[in-house]
Amino acid sequence: MNAPDLTRTPDNTPAAGQPQGGGERPPRMAAPSKLSPLGGQRPASAAQCGGSHPHESARAQVAGAATYIDDRPELRGTLHAAPVCAPMAHGKLLGLDASAALALPGVRAFISAADIPGDTTLAAFAHDEPVFAHDTVQFVGQVGGLIVADTVMTARRAARLVKWQVEALPAVLSVWEAHALQSYVLPPVHVKRGDAQAALARAPHQIEGTFEVGGQEHFYLEGQIAYVVPLEQSQWRVYSSTQHPGEVQHWVSHALGLANHAVTVECRRMGGGFGGKETQAGHLAVWAAIAAHKLRCPVKLRLDRDDDFMITGKRHPFAYHYRVGFDDSGRLCGLGLEMLANCGFSADLSGPVADRAIFHADNAYFLEDVAISSYRCKTNTQSHTAFRGFGGPQGVIVIERILSDIARALGLDPLDVRLRNLYGIKERNTTHYQMKVEDNILEPLITQLARTSQYRERRVKIAAFNAQSPVIKKGIALTPVKFGISFTATLFNQAGALVHVYTDGSVQVNHGGTEMGQGLNTKVAAIVADELGVPFEQVMSTAADTS
Incomplete structure (x- = not known):
């Protein structure tokens, strides 16, 4: 105290x-x-x-x-790396021809999967992502190797001279196609409470629909970067723009075939992360470390912004199919929901992201009879990753869309439909994943906000304006949010x-x-x-x- x-x-x-x-x-x-x-x-x-x-x-x-990593004084002998990116979405990899790149003055080496001293698969949880593409190409931009040169621009120019020899294969590019093929990076997850089908059959009204939400680029101001310095006695120092130094340490030591204690990772600050540097900063550190190991000198790898766009994952795009039953007041009677997450070619953090989307599919509303199915779809795109909200926004948006559809179907104010479905204080206060909602102040808070913001009066004025305006339209919304914090894997909450x-x-x-x-x-x-x-x-x- x-x-x-x-x-x-x-x-x-x-x-x-x-x-x-x-x-x-x-x-x-x-x-x-x-x-x-x-x-x-x-x-x-x-x-x-x-x-x-x-x-x-x-x-x-x-x-x-x-100072950020690219501001650090470079040690004498530092070389610069650039990724060699696949030009096609899917195919059998027959070989990479780097002869034209190696002939360019200032180019020191081509680094490929053959140069990895440790495991050729990244030490990610699902163990399903190769360090460098080998055997197959799985998305446009997949890194098949590095060109290492005396300068950044020489390395980047040379990397574009490497020729890919690939036998094309069909590419899966949509979640609907992946779902039809049962192409998943992880098994589906189903969460149920009550009897959704029976509740839907009893409901006075029903709506069925589909919609999709796209991904989002993190666009951190400081791009992905790593600077790897060999030390004495097979020890390594890694300067990484990462949200997870411990994982970078684990990945690098695994790829180099060393114990964790031989690798030290430092991050003074990042110029933004937003989830994009939670796992995927590890890729650059591993790539640079492999090059530094082969050439026995410091290596820096900083992605060009265009390469960053192609190589790194985004917020998970989602697609939804739902059937909802409701009564004349807009109160939910039953809900059947399918959530299809576009995970890309590997699992990365798609499991917990998709799980959190399930946990936020209720947002602030009580779902009494509900059946949710979550499909983690494998597509031939970059592997999508953490992004602020971590699946929460993808869950919240679907129930908000459903309640808005109900309000339109019944001709009711959307706020009244939302108020009708809020979690209660003594009853209707347990989530579909069996967690009690405590300290619930949503109903009095929203009622007060509606009054102090003159929500009702402004709705009337907006309706009058829209009736007279054929092109420009106005709108207003008052929407609650219940958002879970901490890790769903509770062992991480330390x-x-x-x-x-x-x-x-x-x-x-x-x-x-x-x-x-x-x-x-x-x-x-x-x-x-x-x-x-x-x-x-x-x-x-x-x-x-x-x-």
Whole structure:
């Protein structure tokens, strides 16, 4: 527990002689006090949590002094790699001819699957993705190898000279086609409660429909990049723009055939991630590490933006088929829902993404009799991956679409249909995956928002405007959201930190999170300062580092 702040008088003004603002650091040899673990009285600024602090890198960002991986000084002998990307969606790989690329001045090597010292398959959970394409090509942009050269542009130009020898095979490019062929990266998942078919048969009204939502490119400002440096005695240091340094460490050591302790991964900050660097930053680190291993020198790999678009995964596109039953008030009676996730050619994180879509198919509404089937479809596209919301938006959108369809069918205000179906407080408060909804304030909150925003009055005015406007139309919506946090695999809901307290009163903290613009290091520093009772300015968060 934090010690009470005794530096303020009853009227909440600073006591005479007490520090204000950041305050002064207690003397180094001050006797320990119960008021602060570091000795001395807790300064007035010690209530750090909940306060507003500048981002710890703000000044450096504005001054252009905050370094990203491509800003790091390159060691002497550093070479640059570029990916060799497949020009077709599916086929039998007969060979790669790099002779024209190797003849270009400045080109040092062509790296392929034959140069992998460890496992030729990435150490992903499903173990279904090759490090480099071999035997088959599975999507346009699949990396079959690297060209390594003295400069970035030489490597990129040479990579485009590599010729692919491929025997074409039919490509599966839509989820509907994949579903018909039962082409899946993982087995389907079915979640049921009650008897959806019987409830649909009893329902006064029914609607059936299909629709699709597309993917989305992460478009982080800092592209995918890795810089791999060989150290002494078969040790390696990897600078990676990654949301998951531990996984990069695991993947690289697996591909090099080494123990995890031989590889150290560091990430000071990312220029955006949004899920796109959760697993797929690992690909670049592995590729660069294989090149560095063969050539015995540092190798940097930074994707051109066009290559990034082709190679890396996006938000999962989804397709839906639903049958819904409802009564005259718009209350749901039964729901049958099929969700088809376009996963691409490998599983990546498609399993938990598709699971979370199931868990959010209710959004804020009670589904009494429901049957949901989730199909994780394998297509000949890049493997789709984590994206903010992680399947939640793909689940929320389907029930919102269904409720809007019900409102249109009955001629009711969409907000009234939503209010009719909200989770209850004492009843109708358990999800279709058997979790109780607690602290539910949605109904009074939405009612208050509708009143204070003049939702009803504005609906009337909008309807009048639209009746007189043949081209430009207006709309208004008030939509609730219930969103689950933390990992559905609960073993991942843990964290660690290393805190150093130095004799001059300064504190250094290293934690397992990664900084990608969200201010995580600033927030952690505030928590540490609050717990230790020291000024915020005395706490420094260091780079994420697997060591």
